[in-house]
Amino acid sequence: MDARFSKAAPDLLGLELDTELRICHANLEAKALYDELLAMKKRIVITSDMYLSSAEVGKILAKCGYAGYERLYVSSDVGMTKRSGRLFRRIAEDLDVAREDILHLGDHILSDCLVPRGLGLHSFLYRRRLKQQGLFSSRYGYRGDPLTNDVLGALIANRIGAFDKDVRDWMGYAVLGPLLYGYITWLYDMWNDEGRPGILFLSREGHILMQAWNRLFGEGGPVRYANVSRLALCRAMAGRAENYDQLFDIFSCLTSGCSTLGDYFGILGIDSESVAFDRVGLSGESPFDGAKKEAVFSLVKQHCGEFFDSQHDLLADYLQERTSLEDTPGSTKSLFICDIGWTGTMQALLQKALPSKKTIGAYLAVSDFQDAETRTLKRRELDRRGYWCNSDRWSSDGRALRFTQSAIETLFLNSEGTTTSYTHTAGGVAPVKEESEHLAETEKSVARLHDAALAFIGDCRSDNLQSLIGAPACETALLPYLNTVVRPTAKALEFYSHFLFVDGVKRIGFLPSHGLIYYLAHPAEAVRELELNNSKVLWLKGILKLPFPYYRFLCFLTSCVGLKSRHAKSIGRGTTNVTGAGNTCRL
Secondary structure, three states: OHHHHHHHHHHHHHHHHHHHHHHOOOOHHHHHHHHHHHHOOOOOEEEEOOOOOHHHHHHHHHHOOOOOOOEEEEHHHHOOOOOOOHHHHHHHHHHOOOHHHOEEEEOOHHHHHHHHHHOOOEEEEOOOOOOOOOOOOOEOOEOOOHHHHHHHHHHHHHHHHHOOOOHHHHHHHHHHHHHHHHHHHHHHHHHHHOOOOEEEEEOOOHHHHHHHHHHHHOOOOOEEEEOOOHHHHHHHHHHHOOOHHHHHHHHHHHOOOOOEHHHHHHHHOOOHHHOOHHHHOOOOOOEOOOOOHHHHHHHHHHHHHHHHHHHHHHHHHHHHHHOOOOOOOOOOOEEEEEOOOOOOHHHHHHHHHOOOOEEEEEEEEOOOOOOOOOOOOOHHHOEEEEEEEOHHHOOOOOHHHHOOHHHHHHOOOOOOOEEEEEEEEOOEEEEEEEOOHHHHHOHHHHHHHHHHHHHHHHHHHHOOHHHHHOOOOHHHHHHHHHHHHHOOOHHHHHHHOOOEEEOOOOEEEOOOOOOHHHHHHOHHHHHHHHHHOOOHHHHHHHHHOOOOOHHHHHHHHHHOOOOOOHHHHHOOOOOOEEEOOOOEEEO
């Protein structure tokens, strides 16, 4: 036992010294002042009430760019402290300077302000909140790991000065950055445990995920990016539907905005004007309500069958090229499908398109929405894993994301268009993309957000944080998001005021369009906006402005009162539903 402890002590000491040296960075404000004082030929001494030796503190100062100071006083070496006042007396004697000619700057109210002032020195108290607005404070019962919280919090506090002049940079570095780092390191550990299989990052949200992976672990290996979408995959797999209900189930995630059969055939990929509706006593304006299912399915087979079959073959060729990883050392038949979430629809469709692969879904979270056993897409049979929570915990832990779903999705946006289908080109199969004017409007903001987030990942790599804290627990990585967006701050409102949420059906702002007085006079409009909004805590904070517990209030309404949105009511477990314009029909 004595031998073990005699070896452990120096090992722990070495780890602490190494950690201090890696984690500490220059305070940009203080460093700028320091350099200016040097340029003015001022005499500078540095003091520290610290148990590290002056040699170790000197190494940290040198690493942070501090040079040219006259002396360094560290309490552990000189045997006296600032707090007692003895160190200030010693400095005045050593330098032969009157106390009233000394200006002491520091951030501790007692040791750096009151004590030196009581001895006749001038003092300046530097007030800087290192916790960065409580980014890693416990919230809603989530605490994270104390060491990991402190390490990531220190990294942000030390470097946020370069990112705090624009809210997009700040959100990228302080909020999205930790979330990306946590997810990517979690994925890395699972990837190793599974024998390092192929990894397929799905467009479009998967683009920043792959960039973070490459920034942290380097490019190469069995990592690919695939231009897929729910729409393109549904069209490619629709030809395998044997009846109307199976076809509807495949497209159910895309039909909430369909009110007519013309709308429905447009989603399927066919111009409704070319469809012979009159042959079965229907028209393009007929309501999409589930009536005459057999007749509608016969029209689909007649007009869409060839398109569906060609898309299936093109998708198979495209995925073959994207997932041909057998030449990569150690690759297996498993394949990680990486996306932010939520239900696993694309994984279910990809699993059907890749029967020789065992797909493993790696998501921020897995929702239990559309999770019933009776559905055509057997999501429950899939291996779906959530960094934050799996489907069995969605009703509790998932609420933190549920009430800000579009807000978190916006953090992962990119400006490439939605993949709608596939086509042959000279270079092989290529995706056909539909550009979005709304995404183009936000391209610059998203680029700044992602650049700052990747800078955070780069700093984690340069500081080798993975060897220190491993993969951060999901609670730690999500705390900045909880403390900024789920509990909305002024920065969150400023950031999201520049964005619209667009899902092909809704094009609305995150924040209210009008003020409180307007909505009091037009309550129906307020209800409609709140109904459409997928980030209700932001909308409520935007209209009321006050620091109310919006998240807990919404949790109460859904858990205790059983309140649901119109769309949530329209999706019954184990049933097939159609939501039209202003009405809901259960089939």
